[in-house]
Amino acid sequence: MSVVPSTSPNFKANVKEALADEQLQNALANIKNGFVRNRRIASERLAEFEALRDQARDIKTHTIEHLDVYLEIYQQNVEASGGQVHWAMDEVEARKIILEICQNADAKTVTKGKTMIGEEIGINEYLEENGIEPIETDLGEYIIQLRGEMPSHIIAPATHVSKEQVADAFKETHTELDADRSLEDADDLLAEARAMLRDKFIQADVGITGANFLIAETGSSVIVTNEGNGDLTQTLPKVHIALASIEKVVPTLEDVTTLLRVLARSATGQEISSYTTFSTGPRRATDLDGPEEYHVVIVDNGRTEMLAGDFSEMLRCIRCGACMNHCPVYNAVGGHAYGWVYPGPMGAVLTPGLMGLDEAAHLPQASTLCGKCEEVCPVRIPLPTLLRRWRDQVYARDLSDWMTKWGLKYWAMFAKRPALYNFLANPKMRLLAWWAKKHGHLKSIPTLKGWTENRNFPAPEGKTFHQLWKERK
Ligand code: SF4
Numbered sequence: 448m449s450v451v452p453s454t455s456p457n458f459k460a461n462v463k464e465a466l467a468d469e470q471l472q473n474a475l476a477n478i479k480n481g482f483v484r485n486r487r488i489a490s491e492r493l494a495e496f497e498a499l500r501d502q503a504r505d506i507k508t509h510t511i512e513h514l515d516v517y518l519e520i521y522q523q524n525v526e527a528s529g530g531q532v533h534w535a536m537d538e539v540e541a542r543k544i545i546l547e548i549c550q551n552a553d554a555k556t557v558t559k560g561k562t563m564i565g566e567e568i569g570i571n572e573y574l575e576e577n578g579i580e581p582i583e584t585d586l587g588e589y590i591i592q593l594r595g596e597m598p599s600h601i602i603a604p605a606t607h608v609s610k611e612q613v614a615d616a617f618k619e620t621h622t623e624l625d626a627d628r629s630l631e632d633a634d635d636l637l638a639e640a641r642a643m644l645r646d647k648f649i650q651a652d653v654g655i656t657g658a659n660f661l662i663a664e665t666g667s668s669v670i671v672t673n674e675g676n677g678d679l680t681q682t683l684p685k686v687h688i689a690l691a692s693i694e695k696v697v698p699t700l701e702d703v704t705t706l707l708r709v710l711a712r713s714a715t716g717q718e719i720s721s722y723t724t725f726s727t728g729p730r731r732a733t734d735l736d737g738p739e740e741y742h743v744v745i746v747d748n749g750r751t752e753m754l755a756g757d758f759s760e761m762l763r764c765i766r767c768g769a770c771m772n773h774c775p776v777y778n779a780v781g782g783h784a785y786g787w788v789y790p791g792p793m794g795a796v797l798t799p800g801l802m803g804l805d806e807a808a809h810l811p812q813a814s815t816l817c818g819k820c821e822e823v824c825p826v827r828i829p830l831p832t833l834l835r836r837w838r839d840q841v842y843a844r845d846l847s848d849w850m851t852k853w854g855l856k857y858w859a860m861f862a863k864r865p866a867l868y869n870f871l872a873n874p875k876m877r878l879l880a881w882w883a884k885k886h887g888h889l890k891s892i893p894t895l896k897g898w899t900e901n902r903n904f905p906a907p908e909g910k911t912f913h914q915l916w917k918e919r920k
Pocket residue numbers: 763764765766767768769770771793820823824825826827828
């Protein structure tokens with residue numbers, strides 16, 4: 448069980464709150480208009496994009512099937528380049544290792560690049576409890592750190608926050624600056640964040656980054672950013688800690704180049720991100736800059752268990768965020784409703800795997816199973832299939848609420864008796880079609896309020912599925 452507080456069991460209440468939050472709803476509209484369109488354009492522009500996705504899937508599948516081998520090779524090569532690898536079974540071990548490295552460096556402040564595994568193990572809170580100040584340097588992470596929130600998206604952590612809210616957070620925190628300064632433009636906000644962070648980069652004793660990939664054949668860690676903050680985090684302090692989960696390892700440099708080609712296009716629609724940085728070991732005598740110590744903390748935290756079970760395919764995930772950008776549920780409720788570190792379809796599969804189904808039984812239900820997530824996933828993770836697998840387990844373990852159990856029981860009773868099903872469903876369908884005639888859709892259905900509370904229900908039109916199926920034969 449993670450120590451990072453989770454509200455996943457309250458998913459339904461979280462959803463209600465999110466749907467009523469006008470500002471959040473406006474912010475979510477930007478995801479649809481930005482990331483989705485950009486990914487489409489970038490993927491259409493590259494003739495071999497689909498072939499690259501197949502290669503990316505195969506690279507990750509092969510690596511996961513031989514994870515022990517590649518992790519061992521990776522460790523040997525990190526050590527050969529003068530770095531150290533630390534293994535952590537869970538978040539407790541990971542936090543202790545990181546704290547010890549920081550204490551050995553006599554660290555007072557730590558700069559941080561964006562790391563989802565850092566969120567997962569609650570590293571900021573732990574460092575603070577132990578008298579070390581963690582400073583997020585990714586702009587989105589910096590904003591949510593000031594607001595005391597979790598990320599709401601894995602690549603755009605502050606996507607739920609408006610410009611005005613950022614200005615308020617800056618005015619509340621940067622009290623040494625002129626209280627009457629203008630923070631109306633995004634450029635003003637960016638300039639202020641940059642100025643505030645500049646000194647922190649220089650003062651920090653330790654820099655912690657995540658790692659998009661760990662390359663076994665070279666012992667390198669790779670980070671992908673658009674702000675350059677990751678580079679400053681890992682090169683300026685005297686100690687660099689790269690924090691990664693076990694599935695981040697890939698065999699070769701060549702493999703990483705394939706994965707990078709699908710990652711940026713799937714995430715932001717860029718051909719390549721602004722900064723793609725490879726770090727290998729500490730600073731060498733001939734290097735102009737770089738850390739004196741290079742540590743890699745590799746965390747398991749439930750992944751080995753997933754590896755051996757029905758959800759191992761989820762470990763192919765390269766954290767591009769495309770599945771959530773295209774998910775109608777994520778786009779309606781945002782990331783915080785999911786209640787923990789990983790939102791959207793990937794979170795709905797990964798969170799039960801890491802935290803246990805008791806904690807996250809609602810999440811696999813948070814999907815229309817439209818299949819869009821699988822359609823856009825660069826490593827072709829069959830997310831709808833995995834969601835269905837979790838749903839089977841929720842049902843088998845009797846974790847559903849009474850309404851769902853009751854509903855499924857009665858639906859099954861009718862579904863097993865097609866004549867009875869048609870006898871009852873056909874007139875109902877005709878009634879709904881007649882009722883919706885005026886608007887072309889239904890604004891409310893008395894017994895199914897949840898379906899129509901926040902959107903119109905399409906009017907039934909034409910023949911039923913059963914009728915069409917019969918005609919097809
Ligand atoms: S599941 Fe696929 S689409 Fe979603 S974040 Fe992971 S790699 Fe990207």
